[in-house]
Amino acid sequence: MSRESVTAVRDSEGIDLSAWRQRALDFERELNKVVVGQRPVVRLLTIAIFARGHVLLEGDVGVGKTTLLRAAARGLGGAYERVEGTIDLMPADMIYHTYIGEDGRPRVEPGPVIRYGSDLTIFFFNEINRARPQVHSLLLRLMAERSITAFNREYYFPYLLVFADRNRIEREETFELPAAARDRFLMEINISTPADQEVRRQLAFDPRFHDSDKLIHAVPESILDHRALPKVAAVIQETIETSPDLERYTLDLWEAVRNPASVGIEIPDVEMGRLIAGGASPRGMSYLLRAARVAAWLDNRTMVVPEDLRSVYFVTMAHRIFFDPIYELRREPIVRELCRQLFERVPAP
Template identity: 55%
Template sequence: MSTETQLIDWRDKALQFEQQINQVVIGLQPAVRNIILAVFARGHVLLEGNVGVGKTTLLRAVAQGLGGDYQRIEGTIDLMPADLIYYAYLNSEGRPCVDSGPLLKHGDTLATFFFNEINRARPQVHALLLRAMAERSINAFNQDYALPHMQVFADRNRVEREETFELPAAAKDRFMMEINIDMPNSDAVLDELMFNPRFHDTDQLIGNMSNNRFYYQLNDLAQTLQQHIQTSPKLRAYALSLWKATHQPQHYGVQLSDVEMPQLLMAGASPRGMSYLIRAAKTRAWLEHRNHVLPEDLQGVFSVCMTHRLFLNPMYAYRKEQLLPELITGILNQVAAP
């Protein structure tokens, strides 16, 4: 089978997978599309949203469709790094025993790892997770364990801030995307969620999904996809200008109300972040039936790939919910596309 034929076949599978998820969680199409992009670009995802908007159901649907094993851990103030690796207990005979924790329980068949309320966990836990995310391996019991197919999804509760730890820049930068899961604003969707019994039994809803079991093929597919989708010299120059604008937006004519632009940013996007942006843009082009990247592909994933990588100076940090979206919009409007 030629590479072109292989990618067409996989695109059909990806779009069918997306359609299945949209039947399980309704009213979240933009978020679902971004998660599909992250899955096929092999990037980790940070989710943010209010309580009860479908984040867990969405990830369970993703895990069901991908196949492989799914693990979930709850972030708590007393969670320690060792809790990700093992847990100790007394068996029925009163003897101490040690079993594998959530990162090791399924070995190399672990496909989807969900860290719920990651900002409640201590920085030491974040540090351990970073290695697992970056290297897809972990050291325990004096040996390395490979996690070649693991994709991490972490959730931050946007409402509650007590007993939480802000994720450090290094942790945020390991996530390809930060996706906001917003409450559906359509009356028809809300009516379905409230009154259609189909959406009241989550286990049955997800159990009806097909288990495609293609998780173990995604790494090779992503590599083929990234090599096959092309970028022109003008597109590359445009991407470079976007990156520079995340560091010095005032040089591109970006102006925000009541802001001294040279003092706005403490740090812009990292080279790793731009690499993730290109990977996501290539995947978007592929899903749009193209073998080359257009400016609209970069623009379509710029916000979810860049917003969590821009760090405001303390004098403006309290306005970040307002300023960061305005900055992203300003950059896309002011940087000339080819």
């Protein structure tokens, strides 16, 4: 097998990775028409879809998170559901809701999680940190097992990807996500306001971007068949290779992030021997490689290279690195500097 291109690569069941790569690029192109100035975000979203991983979105209000996910759901051809995180939301509200019918009798209807059954493809939990820990526990099972128990039966969601948004402005009546829940997200992606002045001009003055429903309906349906994605994702992981040198490099990164002082990383006003409290788990490293393989595939290679690891490292690993509590208030600048020095200090093959 060529290590330079995925052209004509097929598995034993006839999945053509070259054709699927073209569909993925078509999918990206359509999303970039809907949410302009966010090409890196759209690429990461595409990687998450083909890596079959859940995503925590961060960013200001009004930067297009909901529009992006609705457009992605249309491009996948599956069902989309959204839940608003509130302090009074309870786990049962996710599964069913009750009301009094016109005949005066109580009625029970399926809630947002099970409303579409196994066809649920994108589930968006807005302001997840406003919901109680009990709701986080339910979501944790949904993310980990893609199943839930309700009405004395099991519901399975083979195509499900969970996206969540965290409110980082208001702190009142919020509940921070536990480490176990954050670790279930393949990525944490920050979506910021575009810096390019021409993009800002379009967003402010072009009426096309003022009607999100019209934008979303312009996306062709089912560019990617959501029902085939789990199999395609598995073939990508089986097909895209890692060399012994790349594997050693990955293990060196793993060791260095757990013991940054061992490779000479120094951050001002940080006691490096005390900084790392935990994290960078085996699950996190496996997620890193899953995402890197998809990144290599999208760039038309059958071999992971160090640039693939670097392109997804921060979004897959930063939220899995836990600091001593004294440094948590300075988390964002410290973790960025840590990752920057990590790639400077650990020799790449």
